[in-house]
Amino acid sequence: MSAATEVRAARRRRTAARTSLTQRATYPSWFYLPAGVLYLIFFAIPTFASFYFSLTRWTLFDVEFIGLENYVQFFSEPQLSRGFTNTLVYGFVTSGAKVVLGLALAVLLTSQLIGRGYLRSVVFFPVLVSTIGVGITFTALLDPFDGVVNTMLAAFGIDGPGWFTDPNMALLTIAAVDVWKGLGIATLIYIAGIVAIPQEYFEAARVDGAGRWQQFRSITLPLVQPATATVIILSLIGGLRSFDLIWATTGGGPGFTSDVIGSVIYKQYQAGFYGLSTAGNVILFLVVTGIMVPISILLNRKAVEL
Amino acid sequence: MRRNGSWAVGIVAILVSVVVFLVPFVFIFFTASKDASEASRLEFSWPTTWAFAENLTEVLATRDGIVVRAFVNSTVLTVVSVVIMVILAAMVGYLLQRRQSRINGVVNFFVLAGLIVPPAVVPTVWVLQSIGLFKTMPGLILIEATFGLSFCILLFRAFVATIPRELDEAAIIDGAGPLRLFFTVILPLLRPVIITIVVVQAVNVFNDFTNPLYFLPGDENATVQLTLYNFTSQMVSQFNLLFMDILLITVPPLVMYIFFNRQIVAGMTSGAVKG
Incomplete structure (x- = not known):
């Protein structure tokens, strides 16, 4: 050297x-x-502690280690395990509906349309309203006997269902209200994604004779993929963790047919079964990460570069 | 031909939006303006007697003004927690973007975890109780600030990248320490993103129901969302008062939306274009 x-x-x-x-x-x-x-005190420590406490019978003062008993109980009692399946149904139904309706609305609201500004604000406004307020309002609107919706349906000779009181309808009705409230965010995200696509692509396609549907299929759909990823991820995280709207409308009822993991956690906490409630929390943690991690990896890999 | 088509689509869209999105809000307003017996019929109709002012004063007077107290509590909660959130998250986002270091990966991981992982409820109660903050306003403020950190850090990190490093170097050469540099040079430049974050998080904290329900139970020092929820059982026969309360709670976010429309949209759609 x-x-x-x-x-x-x-x-x-x-x-x-x-x-x-x-x-x-x-x-x-x-x-x-x-x-x-x-972060450490209020988030990390409780999260790590939850793994231990979910294995105990716990009253905040007294801890007794009981192994996996809480988990066994969670999945063997129908009123608890129903919350598990409902969480999955609720998460995927709301997320899917927000993707489809949000994209459709965004395409509509980026075209030349009268009243576009008004439509954008009116779709977005429910996002800002208190979930509890929305829940109470829709409980009144969808009242099976006196509610506005069923009175209207009766005027057309249709016998409206008991939206929140029918065990088969309750969860889907709440999901519909959730979509009503959250659609604005999905639409806005899609609008931002569509506006970012260079106009030349559409012009070139039109020169080549592509119709509206073809333009949507081959230009808009693949190029808004980052927006789709954001909408799916945000709405799934929100949907799987949801609690307040359900609590404000049915409280998990009738019976326990519209319970989700979030409401099971609260009910067991109120009843003083802290270990069981925490086991619910760990299950929710596993559900959310188990779904979100593979989905975000998949969605990020598929991203198309502009 | 095509013009006519788009007119028709526009008119249909407006009609549908009126039924789907406006009717519920008009219903809230009408019901809040009716007298008790008319409101209990739950009809979507023009109030025969306008009792708006009476209902307003009655709601405000309920239980020695619990609604007014709740508004004060919610305002304190929102303002303090958002201020904490913004300053702490800006420090993290700034450092994360500026300094290349081995722990960046770890910090990024925790930020994403904070966004995805649902908070563990009872263990958090246990932690709050052991440091004496359970059922206290400071406890709830710190909880809200912590849960909002991740979202703010991501926005700050992206925005700091647009501020040239030369500014930092110039300030250092002029003799500024790290604190002076951050608080007098960087923080003022972050103004656009700070406004976005403040508006979005203020609406989130103000509308939050779950965390007050768990960590600030009891209705003496409740927040507006908890009072509203408690009213549903106490005011079964007084829908006019219940909906007046909903109307009152809807006003602050509405005002925010009118003034900060653009910032809210920017905050909620961030990350849409570049996933």
């Missing part, structure tokens, strides 16, 4: 050391600290 290269290497090492030193001084690690402390 010649002296010249040695000197150069030494100098390079020195500059590297200096930049990393100034980097450390300019951007000190303790900037992570305040947020990290909050």
Whole structure:
């Protein structure tokens, strides 16, 4: 090794050391600290502790280790395991409906249309309204006897169902209200995605004689894929974790037919079965991560570069 | 021909939107304006007697003004937790973008985990109880701030990338320390994204029901969402008052939406174009 290269290497090492030193001084690690402390105390510790407490019979003062008994109970008692299947149904139904309706509305609202601004605001506004308020309003509107919807249907000679009171309808009715409330976000995300597609693509397709449907199939649909990924991920996370809308409308009823894991957690907590409630929480954790991790990997891999 | 078609589509869309999206809100307003017996019929009709002012004063006077107290509580909760959230998340997002370090990967992982993982309820109660913050406003404020951190960090990290590093270097050469640099140079430049985050998170915290239900139970120092929920059992026969309360609770987000329409849209759609 010649002296010249040695000197150069030494100098390079020195500059590297200096930049990393100034980097450390300019951007000190303790900037992570305040947020990290909050995250550790109020999020990480409870999450890790939940794995242990889910294996116990627990009253906050008294802990008794009972192994997997809580999980066995969760899946063997129908009023608890119903919450598990309902969570999956609710998550996928709301997410799917938001993707389809959100994309359709976004295509409509990015075309030349009268009242476009009005339509965009009116679709979005429910997003900002309190979920509890929405729940109470729809309980009144969908009342099986006096409700506005069933009175209207009766005027057409249709016998309206007991939306929230029929065991077979309750969960799907809540899902529909959820879609009504959350559709605005999905639509907005899709609008942003469609607006980002260069107009030249559509012009070129039109020159080649592509119709509206063909343009949608071969340009819009593949190129809004990042928006689709965002909508699916956001609505699934929200749908699988949902609790407040269900609690404000049916409270999990009639019976336990519209219970989801979120409401089971709350009911068991109220009843004082803290271990069982925490086991519900761990199951929810496993459901959400078990679904979200593969889906986000899949969706990110499929992304089409513009 | 095509013009006519799009007119027809527009008119149909407006009619459908009126039925699907406006009727529920008009229903809230009408029911809030009726007297008790008319409201209990749950009809979608023009109020025969307007009792709007009476209902308003009656709701505000219920149980020594519990609604007013709830509004004060919710305002304190929203303002303080959003301020904490914004400052702490900005520090993390800034550092995450600026400094190349081995722990970046770990931090990113925890940020994403915070976005996906549902909070463990009873263990959180247990933690709050052991540090004496269960059923207290400070406890709930810290909880809301923590649960909102991840979303804010992601937005801040993306925005800091648009601020040139040369600014940092210039400030350092002028003798600014890391704190001065962050608070007097970087933070003011983050204004657009801060407005977005403040508006979106303020609406989220104000509308939150689940966390107050778990961590601030009891109705003495309840938030607006909890009072509304408790009213459903106490006011079964007084739908006019119940819907007046819904109307009151809807006003703050509505005002936010009118003034910050663009920022809300920007915040909620961030990440849509570049997944």
